Amino acid sequence: MIQDANHGAMRVTLDIWRQSGAGAPGKFETHTVDANEHMSFLELLDVLNERLVTEGKDPVAFDHDCREGICGSCALTLDGKPHGPRARTTVCQLHMREFTDGAHIRVEPFRATAFPVVKDLAIDRSAFDRIQRAGGFVSVNTGAAPDANATLIRKEAADEAFDAAACIGCGACVAACPNAAAMLFTGAKVSQYALLPQGQPERRERVIAMVEQMDREGFGNCTNHYECEAACPKSISVTNIARLNREYMRAMLLEAPRSSSVEE
């Protein structure tokens, strides 16, 4: 029914990061796994884990859920590249045809001080949630909204806001950055609202609060390496970082606490 068993068969060796918990020492463990070029990288880990379980060994912990590149759960660095070698692709949608038979692949969690390891390849990215909570919203209660077409929004602005809003919150940008900066992530959310009329009333407070939270979480600052954009599975542009800087400067220069009625 399915393709014959040997079609696309391959064998790869994995050096996988194992760590029992936050703060515990970690080490690489080597496993050779039989693969098929059509399987995804996470399916390869499934195959390995089933084998480990039948051998009575602890399977490798890793976060994953939708396996279609949108939930942002998976957070693996392969051979030093967050989400692996293919551009604009999360590791759950990375298929083994991207590797050659006999490949030797190093598998690590996304590394950053602000993303402590929970176990093996699973990490704690709650710092991202806290940045969002600081200001990544429009203060509108349910039921208080005007008609959706009451405010016209230029298509270009809506499209650009969408491009920024496409962020899946995976953290690849942080893992790729030599400074472990979260400015692409933060800049994307700030941009989405800065570009839309709905975001204007809280524009100033939002960017200050989110940047301050980002700093408190221990993320670094952007020094224009652009590794984040290259690693981003959703092609979030570094222009969002430029906009974040602009928004922050503007907010700091404006003497406008909440009492002001005019923002610009």
Add this chain to the structure above:
Amino acid sequence: MAHDNPNPRPSSDSAILDSKVPSGPMSERWSKHKFDLKLVNPANRRKFEVLVVGTGLAGASAAASLAEMGYKVKAFCIHDSPRRAHSIAAQGGINAAKNYKNDGDSVHRLFYDTVKGGDYRSRESNVHRLAEVSVQIIDQCVAQGVPFAREYGGLLDNRSFGGAQVSRTFYARGQTGQQLLLGAYSALNRMIQAGRVEMYTRREMLDLVVVDGVTRGIITRNLTTGEVERFAGHAVLLCTGGYGNVFYLSTNAKNSNVTAAWRAHKRGAFFANPCYTQIHPTCIPRSGEYQSKLTLMSESLRNDGRVWVPRKKGDERKPSDIPESERYYYLEERYPSFGNLVPRDVASRNAKSVCDDGQGVGPSREAVYLDFAGAISRDGQPAVAARYGNLFEMYERITGDNPYQTPMRIYPAVHYTMGGLWVDYNLESTVPGLFVLGEANFSDHGANRLGASALMQGLADGYFVVPATIASHLAGRKLGEVTTAHPAFAAAEADSRQRLDALLAVNGSRTVDSFHRELGKVMWNKCGMARNEAGLQSALAEIAGLRQAFWQDVKVIGDPNTINQDLEKAGRLADFMEFAELKVRDALERDESCGGHFREEHQTEDGEAKRDDEHFAHVAAWEYRGEGQAEVRHKEALTFEEVKLTTRSYK
């Protein structure tokens, strides 16, 4: 009421399943009901604690809205962040009766289409309410900064979507679910920041705590530390999604599961219509045994893609070598007025039938072509890319084929489940104080869900319905103080621990996934797109055998007191196995075809589903009666006042 007087058992189904549907003209019922509902004084709301389980569209929107109103809310999710719920993966869009296109849409038409699309197995009053609040949902989401697609004039854009003859679907490229969920997540974040929602991530609900017949809390497992925890509250909202992963392979996320709903069922919540499953027609076919999940291609693709197979059976030629005259555009030929846009169940069954006839394509022969050559030559590749670019890229990533050059290969896959815990008009289950929202309940889609209606329902329930109806419980019943020190919590916690220990104690030889794959095959082959009595009977026997084998031979590794993903999977599978049996029994008892439930014994000469309204125009709600006892099937009769029962025809 139930608190003071522990449930004397009503004798008839209509008394047990009181739908609490308001009287009066259909279009005024929701307004009237809201007026008739008791209110909780704003100053008293902070005295009520609401536990919201799940943070998808329904859960996040409910948690945020209730907190805004002043209730104390605790929210729980199994992920590391509430933003990762599976609602995020919905691609196509969200329906709303805005009639912005001036093409004749209205609340009544959306209501009518939804009841008809559900093959007359949904509750009219609920569906009408859904259509009414659809309009407010779009307003709310736009106000939150959800970047919907727009036209050049700055107005919102709409498209038509599977089964609809009006353009009422709002969308955000192919990522509508993501953008709506991030909107609800932002509202939730705002309330977390304000200290009005306490968020518990990496928590799995293991049990419902019922005291004197009323819901008073939940038991959870902290998935990081393994700790089993107790939470007390005045109401519990289950927003935990559907049961599609009973099939192992589905478009659901890997962690989607039935456990919370099933545990609630075993504590007294009736399970309605578990046989209803939606098989989505446009998914990427599977490629091998290692396949862990299936990926949906948005059915918006059917707006421009033409579905075909070679006329000749077993045709080995490349699609480009097959001339027009030898291509069978079977949907266009069989359904001239709807063509490629027939509802999902019809499209799925037709794909199966041509593959069963030997006309399937691709290495597995279980696929049909979805061809964009016509759209590309008509509108140009850039126009097609603007509409579907991200989907085409996703397809290429997964299959290695470029759909701009060669037709996509698609095949149906399990996608959504219309059944769920039974709820009344207030979205309250048969256990007082337990409300069920979104895909986890059964109420609005009947036997088949129309495209772009799931997002609408999840947000309707969370933003607009439950914030109003929860007062019927909180203000309508006397709720004495119950803390987690109550013996019912200790008993439920002990049950949960015992189940975890039992899974670890088996120490057999087979992996959890090996059992799950086997269960999935039984369900797909015997309780999938087409079902018959003999198959369902044999499925019952196979599931029972599999359950026994599971408890004798499963191997779960490790420690319950730490992160243990193998143990999580095992617990969920154990519940899926129990649920599977109920699902098959429901399919067996529903001796008719309707929507996504196709019984081969009941079809027209053309192979269309043949309903039996005389005997089956009802909701089947199953009552759990204890370990080893047969579940009891109750009926809620469905009455149709506005929509005339007709045979669906998409010819």
